[in-house]
Amino acid sequence: MGKIYYILGKSSCGKDTIIRRLCDDPVLNLKKVTMVTTRPKRDHEIEGREYHFISIDRLNEFKEQKKVIELRTYDTCYGEWSYGLLDDGQIDIENNDYVIPGVLNSYLSTKAYFGEDRVVPIYIEVEDGERLTRALEREKQQMIPRYDELCRRFLSDEEDFSEEKLRRAGIKRRFQNVILGSCVARIRRYIEEIREYDRRYGNR
Numbered sequence: 204m205g206k207i208y209y210i211l212g213k214s215s216c217g218k219d220t221i222i223r224r225l226c227d228d229p230v231l232n233l234k235k236v237t238m239v240t241t242r243p244k245r246d247h248e249i250e251g252r253e254y255h256f257i258s259i260d261r262l263n264e265f266k267e268q269k270k271v272i273e274l275r276t277y278d279t280c281y282g283e284w285s286y287g288l289l290d291d292g293q294i295d296i297e298n299n300d301y302v303i304p305g306v307l308n309s310y311l312s313t314k315a316y317f318g319e320d321r322v323v324p325i326y327i328e329v330e331d332g333e334r335l336t337r338a339l340e341r342e343k344q345q346m347i348p349r350y351d352e353l354c355r356r357f358l359s360d361e362e363d364f365s366e367e368k369l370r371r372a373g374i375k376r377r378f379q380n381v382i383l384g385s386c387v388a389r390i391r392r393y394i395e396e397i398r399e400y401d402r403r404y405g406n407r
Contacts, residue, residue, distance in 0.1 A: 204401070205296045207317060208233065208394060209303050209310045212327035213360040215338040217380045218304040219253060221327065224387045225302055231394060233302045236293050242284035246345050254286075265289050273305075273312030277359075280351045288313060296321060307364055307372055323397060325390055326369070326377045 208225075210218045226235045240254040241262060250256055262285060265271055274287035288309065294301060296317060303313065314322040329337070335357060342348045376393065380386040 207301045207322045216327045216329045236303045240286045272316045273309045
């Protein structure tokens, strides 16, 4: 029985980098699931790596086919941008383990779709000042920086990841991403502990 390790946290906490490190580990053998978005591609992004960048019309086709696992839409400074996870053939939960990035609401939707025993939350934390510094440095590298959207997203995170919402979602284990390598190592050990527990008690 496979599992989905759901990497969640506020913007600029390092989710994408952590996922790349985990997927590069041949022992873990985790498969990355690529989500879709209707937002414009950033300068450094590559189609199919960070996201599948799709049109609103294409997203509506998946909705009509009832193949949307989770979907969230943000009213940004540049219009509505949607992010989602689709039942598009990427996930074979019976035979593989996967890693997916997202936010709290998307984690809850994914857990409801696959079942609580299949989806493991891994919550990444970074001190807000450091997180803002990282976000600013990334935005400066864009041909057209969107600082207004960065600020909107940063402030929205405070509500989306409030302590009350984390408590209701059952998020207990947290991983501080101060030193990337140490954070990834702790997550790796956590995944190995879960796998060992499953092997011992017949869940695999």
